[in-house]
Amino acid sequence: MNTNQRFAISIHALTLLAASKDPLTSESIASSVDTNPVVIRRMMASLREHGLVKSKPGAHGGWRLLREPQKIGLSEVYQCLSEDDVLSIHSHPNKNCPIGGKIKGVLQKVFGEAQVGLENALGTHTIADILEDVRARA
Amino acid sequence: MNTNQRFAISIHALTLLAASKDPLTSESIASSVDTNPVVIRRMMASLREHGLVKSKPGAHGGWRLLREPQKIGLSEVYQCLSEDDVLSIHSHPNKNCPIGGKIKGVLQKVFGEAQVGLENALGTHTIADILEDVRARA
DNA sequence: CATATTTGTAACCTTTGTAGTTACAAATAG
């Protein structure tokens, strides 16, 4: 239903940062993700706006975490990126229809609950967990 | 994150059917949803494949439910449409990287849990509930 | 200061998915 790899890439990048003492460049993150450095910068900018990471331009620059990995929950990462909700409502149902006129409000409520269900499940994991899981698969 | 109104439209259409004794045509459903009848037929075809509705061509034809509305959970409706999961994984992380090589498996597990959280929340509602909620907003 | 490195960002292209639309065949009721 959805195609937007930014969330997956964000987790990937944050996990790389959690595993590294030194800052990582967009270039090196892009290499592990297998994409273009600009794609990484664009995405990391959202994480930076929410205070999860910091960037430093120039020689020996790059990205680093601003918080311990066990304090970065996946629901928070998700919220850095999610402009809209996962489920979306059709825009202009017929307001003259007794059902069409009311359905949007009902769907908003129900889809909101679904969103909470999704984010609660994500919130049970942190970047530290993910790193641990990755390492356990060695 | 997502744009695909089919789930919302499916719920809308099923609610219309639940509220009607007689079969409804794609035309009349499309009118309440405010879209083209072909869009409705395409979407209803998925619901038919999963045994939720039945269609009859020809004069006095149309769509009707094959099950009582209180026995149609929203999670099931969702599953009729969801080809992919809500959260999607980036396709080709670098397998030579110690993290890139393992991240897909880890994300599959975590995203699967998130999907379950979403569907569980949806599963607490049925088409009968939705119709009731709509009517309560009169 | 000069240079190499790295982020920041705008601009553009391509691909993909979705909704919308037209057209017409096939089925069905009366």
Place this chain on the structure above:
DNA sequence: CTATTTGTAACTACAAAGGTTACAAATATG
């Protein structure tokens, strides 16, 4: 037979995403 309705292919328009290039601005180092 005729009007109605689904089934489906084919096409268009549009938007979002990822990828790419180009270049300005910032920074560490010698």
